[in-house]
Amino acid sequence: MRRTLSVEVHPDGAVHVRAPLRMSEARIEAFVRDRMDWIVTKLSRSSVIRSVVPPLELRQFHHRGRVMSWGTDSAVRRPTIRLNQSDGIPQLLLPATLPPERVELAVRRWQRSEAENVFGVMINETMPILGLASMKFRELRLRRMTRRWGSCSTGGVITLNERLIEVPDDCIRAVVVHEMCHLVHMNHGQAFHRLVRDVMPDHQSADTLLDRWSVVLSEERNTRRRPSTAVASELRRIAVERRYAEVLAQISSNADVSDAAIISGVRPSM
Ligand SMILES: [Zn+2]
Numbered sequence: 001m002r003r004t005l006s007v008e009v010h011p012d013g014a015v016h017v018r019a020p021l022r023m024s025e026a027r028i029e030a031f032v033r034d035r036m037d038w039i040v041t042k043l044s045r046s047s048v049i050r051s052v053v054p055p056l057e058l059r060q061f062h063h064r065g066r067v068m069s070w071g072t073d074s075a076v077r078r079p080t081i082r083l084n085q086s087d088g089i090p091q092l093l094l095p096a097t098l099p100p101e102r103v104e105l106a107v108r109r110w111q112r113s114e115a116e117n118v119f120g121v122m123i124n125e126t127m128p129i130l131g132l133a134s135m136k137f138r139e140l141r142l143r144r145m146t147r148r149w150g151s152c153s154t155g156g157v158i159t160l161n162e163r164l165i166e167v168p169d170d171c172i173r174a175v176v177v178h179e180m181c182h183l184v185h186m187n188h189g190q191a192f193h194r195l196v197r198d199v200m201p202d203h204q205s206a207d208t209l210l211d212r213w214s215v216v217l218s219e220e221r222n223t224r225r226r227p228s229t230a231v232a233s234e235l236r237r238i239a240v241e242r243r244y245a246e247v248l249a250q251i252s253s254n255a256d257v258s259d260a261a262i263i264s265g266v267r268p269s270m
Pocket of ligand 1: 178182187188
Protein backbone atom coordinates (compact mmCIF):
# COMPACT_ATOMS: atom_id res chain seq x y z
CA MET A 1 0.00 0.00 0.00
CA ARG A 2 1.17 3.47 -0.85
CA ARG A 3 2.35 5.52 2.12
CA THR A 4 3.90 8.56 0.54
CA LEU A 5 2.75 11.47 -1.55
CA SER A 6 4.28 12.27 -4.89
CA VAL A 7 3.65 14.58 -7.79
CA GLU A 8 4.78 13.84 -11.33
CA VAL A 9 4.98 16.12 -14.33
CA HIS A 10 4.98 14.12 -17.54
CA PRO A 11 6.59 15.17 -20.80
CA ASP A 12 3.14 15.55 -22.35
CA GLY A 13 2.27 18.16 -19.73
CA ALA A 14 0.10 15.90 -17.59
CA VAL A 15 0.43 16.30 -13.84
CA HIS A 16 -0.28 13.27 -11.68
CA VAL A 17 -0.52 13.24 -7.94
CA ARG A 18 -0.17 9.94 -6.14
CA ALA A 19 -1.34 9.63 -2.61
CA PRO A 20 -2.49 7.04 -0.13
CA LEU A 21 -6.19 6.38 -0.69
CA ARG A 22 -7.31 7.53 2.73
CA MET A 23 -5.39 10.77 2.82
CA SER A 24 -7.51 13.92 3.12
CA GLU A 25 -7.91 16.16 0.09
CA ALA A 26 -6.78 19.16 2.14
CA ARG A 27 -3.49 17.49 2.89
CA ILE A 28 -2.93 16.54 -0.72
CA GLU A 29 -3.79 20.03 -1.83
CA ALA A 30 -1.35 21.55 0.62
CA PHE A 31 1.33 19.23 -0.73
CA VAL A 32 0.63 20.28 -4.29
CA ARG A 33 0.41 23.96 -3.37
CA ASP A 34 3.81 23.86 -1.68
CA ARG A 35 5.31 22.48 -4.87
CA MET A 36 3.55 24.86 -7.23
CA ASP A 37 6.72 26.63 -8.37
CA TRP A 38 8.36 23.34 -9.17
CA ILE A 39 5.31 22.09 -11.06
CA VAL A 40 5.09 25.33 -13.04
CA THR A 41 8.75 25.13 -13.99
CA LYS A 42 8.43 21.53 -15.11
CA LEU A 43 5.22 22.24 -16.98
CA SER A 44 6.78 25.09 -18.84
CA ARG A 45 9.42 22.75 -20.16
CA SER A 46 7.08 19.98 -21.11
CA SER A 47 7.33 18.88 -24.68
CA VAL A 48 3.76 19.82 -25.55
CA ILE A 49 4.49 23.41 -24.76
CA ARG A 50 7.82 23.27 -26.51
CA SER A 51 6.15 21.88 -29.61
CA VAL A 52 3.72 24.80 -29.60
CA VAL A 53 6.04 27.61 -28.59
CA PRO A 54 9.14 27.91 -30.76
CA PRO A 55 12.24 28.16 -28.57
CA LEU A 56 14.35 31.30 -28.77
CA GLU A 57 18.00 31.65 -29.52
CA LEU A 58 20.21 34.63 -28.82
CA ARG A 59 18.89 37.91 -30.28
CA GLN A 60 15.49 36.43 -30.93
CA PHE A 61 12.02 37.22 -29.63
CA HIS A 62 8.44 36.06 -30.13
CA HIS A 63 6.15 38.14 -32.27
CA ARG A 64 2.57 37.16 -33.16
CA GLY A 65 3.40 33.55 -32.44
CA ARG A 66 6.54 33.40 -34.53
CA VAL A 67 10.23 33.82 -33.95
CA MET A 68 11.86 37.06 -35.02
CA SER A 69 15.42 38.18 -34.61
CA TRP A 70 16.92 41.61 -34.24
CA GLY A 71 20.07 43.04 -35.69
CA THR A 72 21.67 46.38 -36.41
CA ASP A 73 22.30 48.00 -39.75
CA SER A 74 24.07 51.29 -40.43
CA ALA A 75 21.75 51.90 -43.39
CA VAL A 76 18.53 52.06 -41.35
CA ARG A 77 17.35 55.06 -39.35
CA ARG A 78 14.29 53.53 -37.78
CA PRO A 79 13.28 49.95 -37.00
CA THR A 80 12.85 48.08 -40.28
CA ILE A 81 11.76 44.54 -41.06
CA ARG A 82 13.76 42.44 -43.48
CA LEU A 83 13.77 38.74 -44.19
CA ASN A 84 17.07 37.20 -43.20
CA GLN A 85 18.18 35.27 -46.28
CA SER A 86 20.30 32.75 -44.42
CA ASP A 87 17.71 31.38 -41.97
CA GLY A 88 14.44 32.73 -43.40
CA ILE A 89 13.58 34.40 -40.10
CA PRO A 90 12.18 37.95 -40.26
CA GLN A 91 14.65 40.36 -38.78
CA LEU A 92 14.02 43.65 -37.05
CA LEU A 93 16.85 45.93 -38.12
CA LEU A 94 17.74 48.69 -35.71
CA PRO A 95 20.04 51.67 -36.36
CA ALA A 96 23.68 50.71 -35.81
CA THR A 97 24.13 53.85 -33.72
CA LEU A 98 21.91 52.37 -31.03
CA PRO A 99 23.89 51.57 -27.87
CA PRO A 100 23.69 47.87 -26.96
CA GLU A 101 21.94 48.59 -23.67
CA ARG A 102 19.11 50.34 -25.52
CA VAL A 103 18.38 47.44 -27.87
CA GLU A 104 15.90 45.66 -25.64
CA LEU A 105 13.96 48.88 -25.13
CA ALA A 106 13.93 49.53 -28.89
CA VAL A 107 12.56 46.05 -29.60
CA ARG A 108 9.98 46.52 -26.88
CA ARG A 109 8.91 49.90 -28.30
CA TRP A 110 8.57 48.46 -31.77
CA GLN A 111 6.45 45.61 -30.45
CA ARG A 112 4.28 48.05 -28.53
CA SER A 113 3.52 50.06 -31.66
CA GLU A 114 2.75 46.82 -33.50
CA ALA A 115 0.48 45.85 -30.62
CA GLU A 116 -1.43 49.13 -30.90
CA ASN A 117 -2.09 48.47 -34.59
CA VAL A 118 -2.93 44.78 -34.37
CA PHE A 119 -5.14 45.08 -31.27
CA GLY A 120 -6.90 48.11 -32.77
CA VAL A 121 -7.69 46.24 -35.98
CA MET A 122 -9.08 43.28 -34.02
CA ILE A 123 -11.27 45.55 -31.90
CA ASN A 124 -12.63 47.16 -35.06
CA GLU A 125 -13.32 43.75 -36.55
CA THR A 126 -15.22 42.66 -33.44
CA MET A 127 -17.39 45.76 -33.15
CA PRO A 128 -19.87 45.00 -35.96
CA ILE A 129 -20.35 41.45 -34.61
CA LEU A 130 -21.15 42.80 -31.15
CA GLY A 131 -23.55 45.34 -32.60
CA LEU A 132 -24.92 48.16 -30.47
CA ALA A 133 -23.08 47.09 -27.33
CA SER A 134 -19.80 47.96 -29.00
CA MET A 135 -20.82 51.61 -28.69
CA LYS A 136 -19.84 51.32 -25.03
CA PHE A 137 -16.22 50.92 -26.09
CA ARG A 138 -14.31 54.07 -25.19
CA GLU A 139 -10.62 53.45 -25.36
CA LEU A 140 -7.85 50.89 -25.75
CA ARG A 141 -5.00 51.09 -23.27
CA LEU A 142 -1.82 49.05 -23.34
CA ARG A 143 0.05 48.03 -20.23
CA ARG A 144 2.78 45.62 -19.32
CA MET A 145 1.14 43.29 -16.86
CA THR A 146 2.42 40.17 -15.18
CA ARG A 147 -0.84 38.62 -14.05
CA ARG A 148 -3.39 39.19 -16.73
CA TRP A 149 -3.82 39.50 -20.45
CA GLY A 150 -6.60 42.04 -20.38
CA SER A 151 -9.42 43.77 -18.56
CA CYS A 152 -12.51 45.81 -19.31
CA SER A 153 -13.88 48.61 -17.15
CA THR A 154 -17.53 49.55 -16.72
CA GLY A 155 -16.62 52.82 -18.41
CA GLY A 156 -15.71 50.96 -21.61
CA VAL A 157 -11.93 51.11 -21.28
CA ILE A 158 -10.27 47.94 -22.50
CA THR A 159 -6.77 47.38 -21.19
CA LEU A 160 -4.63 44.79 -22.93
CA ASN A 161 -1.26 43.44 -21.94
CA GLU A 162 1.19 44.72 -24.54
CA ARG A 163 3.00 41.40 -24.36
CA LEU A 164 -0.02 39.83 -25.99
CA ILE A 165 1.65 40.79 -29.29
CA GLU A 166 4.09 37.92 -28.68
CA VAL A 167 1.45 35.19 -28.99
CA PRO A 168 -0.36 33.91 -32.12
CA ASP A 169 -3.10 36.08 -33.62
CA ASP A 170 -5.85 33.64 -32.67
CA CYS A 171 -4.84 33.96 -29.02
CA ILE A 172 -4.80 37.76 -29.28
CA ARG A 173 -8.25 37.67 -30.83
CA ALA A 174 -9.55 35.41 -28.06
CA VAL A 175 -8.50 37.97 -25.45
CA VAL A 176 -9.89 40.90 -27.46
CA VAL A 177 -13.22 39.10 -27.90
CA HIS A 178 -13.33 38.14 -24.22
CA GLU A 179 -12.80 41.71 -23.05
CA MET A 180 -15.20 43.16 -25.59
CA CYS A 181 -17.92 40.75 -24.51
CA HIS A 182 -17.55 42.32 -21.07
CA LEU A 183 -19.03 45.46 -22.64
CA VAL A 184 -22.25 43.44 -22.68
CA HIS A 185 -21.84 41.25 -19.58
CA MET A 186 -19.64 42.45 -16.73
CA ASN A 187 -19.27 38.92 -15.36
CA HIS A 188 -18.30 35.41 -16.36
CA GLY A 189 -21.82 34.01 -16.32
CA GLN A 190 -23.42 31.68 -18.81
CA ALA A 191 -24.74 34.49 -20.99
CA PHE A 192 -21.23 35.90 -21.20
CA HIS A 193 -19.75 32.59 -22.31
CA ARG A 194 -22.55 32.11 -24.83
CA LEU A 195 -21.78 35.50 -26.31
CA VAL A 196 -18.04 34.74 -26.50
CA ARG A 197 -18.88 31.51 -28.34
CA ASP A 198 -21.14 33.35 -30.76
CA VAL A 199 -18.57 35.99 -31.55
CA MET A 200 -15.65 33.55 -31.77
CA PRO A 201 -16.77 29.93 -32.17
CA ASP A 202 -13.22 28.55 -31.94
CA HIS A 203 -12.20 30.62 -28.89
CA GLN A 204 -11.77 27.48 -26.76
CA SER A 205 -8.85 26.17 -28.77
CA ALA A 206 -7.34 29.66 -28.86
CA ASP A 207 -7.63 29.87 -25.06
CA THR A 208 -5.91 26.53 -24.65
CA LEU A 209 -3.14 27.64 -26.97
CA LEU A 210 -2.79 30.89 -25.03
CA ASP A 211 -2.37 28.92 -21.82
CA ARG A 212 0.54 27.07 -23.33
CA TRP A 213 2.13 30.27 -24.52
CA SER A 214 1.60 31.93 -21.17
CA VAL A 215 3.54 29.27 -19.35
CA VAL A 216 6.66 29.90 -21.38
CA LEU A 217 6.34 33.67 -21.34
CA SER A 218 6.10 33.69 -17.59
CA GLU A 219 9.16 31.54 -17.39
CA GLU A 220 11.26 33.55 -19.79
CA ARG A 221 10.87 37.03 -18.44
CA ASN A 222 9.23 36.78 -15.07
CA THR A 223 11.29 34.13 -13.43
CA ARG A 224 11.09 35.83 -10.07
CA ARG A 225 7.37 36.44 -10.21
CA ARG A 226 4.39 34.35 -9.23
CA PRO A 227 2.74 32.21 -11.92
CA SER A 228 0.67 34.14 -14.43
CA THR A 229 -3.10 33.88 -14.55
CA ALA A 230 -2.76 31.37 -17.35
CA VAL A 231 -0.55 29.15 -15.26
CA ALA A 232 -2.98 29.53 -12.40
CA SER A 233 -5.83 28.47 -14.67
CA GLU A 234 -3.81 25.49 -15.85
CA LEU A 235 -3.36 24.49 -12.24
CA ARG A 236 -7.04 25.05 -11.52
CA ARG A 237 -7.77 22.69 -14.38
CA ILE A 238 -5.47 20.15 -12.80
CA ALA A 239 -7.21 20.69 -9.48
CA VAL A 240 -10.59 20.05 -11.09
CA GLU A 241 -9.31 16.88 -12.62
CA ARG A 242 -7.84 15.66 -9.39
CA ARG A 243 -9.98 12.75 -8.38
CA TYR A 244 -7.15 11.17 -6.61
CA ALA A 245 -8.22 7.60 -6.39
CA GLU A 246 -8.92 7.53 -10.10
CA VAL A 247 -5.67 9.19 -10.93
CA LEU A 248 -3.81 6.65 -8.85
CA ALA A 249 -5.53 3.81 -10.58
CA GLN A 250 -4.45 5.13 -13.94
CA ILE A 251 -0.78 5.08 -13.14
CA SER A 252 0.01 1.46 -12.79
CA SER A 253 3.44 0.92 -14.23
CA ASN A 254 6.61 2.85 -13.64
CA ALA A 255 7.58 2.48 -17.27
CA ASP A 256 5.42 5.33 -18.45
CA VAL A 257 6.85 7.72 -15.92
CA SER A 258 10.48 7.02 -16.64
CA ASP A 259 10.71 10.29 -18.51
CA ALA A 260 8.79 12.23 -15.95
CA ALA A 261 10.11 14.47 -13.27
CA ILE A 262 9.03 13.22 -9.89
CA ILE A 263 9.00 14.64 -6.40
CA SER A 264 8.22 12.01 -3.83
CA GLY A 265 9.11 10.50 -0.55
CA VAL A 266 7.22 12.98 1.58
CA ARG A 267 5.50 11.27 4.46
CA PRO A 268 1.80 11.97 4.76
CA SER A 269 2.31 12.88 8.39
CA MET A 270 4.13 16.05 7.34
ZN1 LIG B 1 -13.22 38.33 -18.04
